[in-house]
Amino acid sequence: MRVSLKDVAAHAGVSIKTVSNVVNNYQHVTPAMRERVQRSIDALGYRPNLAARHLRKGRTGIIALALPELGNPYFAELAAAVIDAAAAHDYIVLLDHTGGRREQEILVSQGFRARVIDGLILSPIELETEDLSDRAENVPLVLLGERDYDLQYDHIAIDNVAAARAAVRHLLGLGRREIAFIGDRRGRSEPAQLRVRGWREELTAAGLPADDGLVAATEGWGHADGAAAMSRILETGRRPDAVFAYNDPMAIGAMRVLHERGLRVPEDIAIVGFDDVVEGHFAAVTLTSVSPDKGAIGRLAVECVLARLGGEASEPRSVWADYRLVERESTLGRAASKDRPGA
């Protein structure tokens, strides 16, 4: 049987509350008493029962993190960042995945999947603003990677539009003029919309047409989706001289198709991805990518949740995280190779 405060109290010959005081570092305990109780705690191997503590305090010490999918290394790395940031504050992370499906995202945001949590960090894909309006749950919610929800909740994001524009601008700077976008969701994904918008805006700003024939919609966001989208574009007979992909796995899927068809990257087609996952650093042609500061995003998200838990009833915060464009072989101009991984 597990040992409880009662057992320790009996063993030390003091009251339960005194033991509790020692455990919680209560100020007014004499060193002698603290010593004596601690001895009993060690002797019996007492460890607090969190369920009881939670019941009493109304806090669980658990934050839920709901991501679209773990298979995408970007989210896996983000999860790692959140877990570490939470651990630094003695919080523990409950992980869930939504598949990026609106229905699942709603379920999670309503707290139906996990009902023992102090706070929720959600990275939505299809979720709509209205889905959050009737949220009965009162646990703090922090949104990740989004930008256009109205400001009822905290959210952490990078500026997707600006980042997409930077990517396209980089391609334009290489002299590319036919720039395809891979990974639209036909309005069903907020982040995809923002990145398409950035693509469109930058082309327009450069006086070029934003040709819808160069936008490929996909169902998912994996390698296979990128490959299929690339194939579809090529099969229409179009030969873009650059591709901007919704994320790195799709970019890599696209590169594979180009490789199969004998098209060279970057000579024939330059490619920029998004997320800067490790995989892109080691592809046969290393991948230029928009690199969000994942560590910062994870840290900020946890801090937002904890701040709300701390009772600060402040205005919803909207925090921009950093990003930068990391240039690699897939958009190499005439300059020498940077960022050579091996050796």
Add this chain to the structure above:
Amino acid sequence: MRVSLKDVAAHAGVSIKTVSNVVNNYQHVTPAMRERVQRSIDALGYRPNLAARHLRKGRTGIIALALPELGNPYFAELAAAVIDAAAAHDYIVLLDHTGGRREQEILVSQGFRARVIDGLILSPIELETEDLSDRAENVPLVLLGERDYDLQYDHIAIDNVAAARAAVRHLLGLGRREIAFIGDRRGRSEPAQLRVRGWREELTAAGLPADDGLVAATEGWGHADGAAAMSRILETGRRPDAVFAYNDPMAIGAMRVLHERGLRVPEDIAIVGFDDVVEGHFAAVTLTSVSPDKGAIGRLAVECVLARLGGEASEPRSVWADYRLVERESTLGRAASKDRPGA
């Protein structure tokens, strides 16, 4: 304030326990009563307080899953499998990562990181048998991916030695004779030892020397480690005609180095990885790999935990999960390409 059983009971004009009975689908409740109570539940929007339930029942409905690192897609995919399997039994998964460091693994196995869990699924790397012997914790523990711990705990694994032998046999079948192994840990990692052993046994069985000059040890298991190891082997002047890597990321890192040095895969060097991660399906040269049945592993792990929770004090179980060798371009003989991803 949250609504509790008491509130519902008052609203419906019945006792607390009756409401509890309705909530828990207790058998002996008249349909009329059930109806009436349910109406109050709906009216007030009652949702059970899990902390209280947990305190009372001594169960939390949470399983912890501790993995070396999420950045490795194999573990990310495994995590997804476990989360889904747990959800099917109304369990929720608390995720932790150990970095594969023995110290962290011990901490986790002792329950110091998460103290609210019903069971623990741990995928150890450096953990030693003795580290588990003084485990005070009494929550069920299931070990993943291991084989050589003594049988005090359940474990789910594929037969690493046999799988490694199959990989090497495949390379031998292609006529390769100088087969390097990348990713030894100099005895500090149980799974690495098993895979090296498989490599050694199969070579010996084929009457070939198991040359230690062709074994490269690494610190981590990422792309960069694989790349560095491959470089090191090549810099000794050796020119193996095949490489068997501890896992896919390392294999891909190695391929990158070969690519940089102008060595062709599979013509000059054939490569086999381990884990069959999606990344390998879309590399410029798609990667042959040992493919463990991740879904089954996740499912079996959850079932083992729940079985023990169900009070079955049976003997520790040792379950073998399936695996198969998936052949792709990196070991292509003269036959036509199989498994072409794009299009």
Add this chain to the structure above:
DNA sequence: TGACGGATGTATAACGTTGTAAACGTCAAG
């Protein structure tokens, strides 16, 4: 000397739930 105040320890009541045992009907058999 006696009252006061602060520091220290304790008894007790919650937190919201479920298991146990007992109370209350109702109905059939004796």
Add this chain to the structure above:
DNA sequence: CTTGACGTTTACAACGTTATACATCCGTCA
């Protein structure tokens, strides 16, 4: 009619913790 059996509901006591309010002790100051 009584008895017993069964089906349904209820009162109460846990689970292990912390907050509150109170008791005790000691030293200090009027």
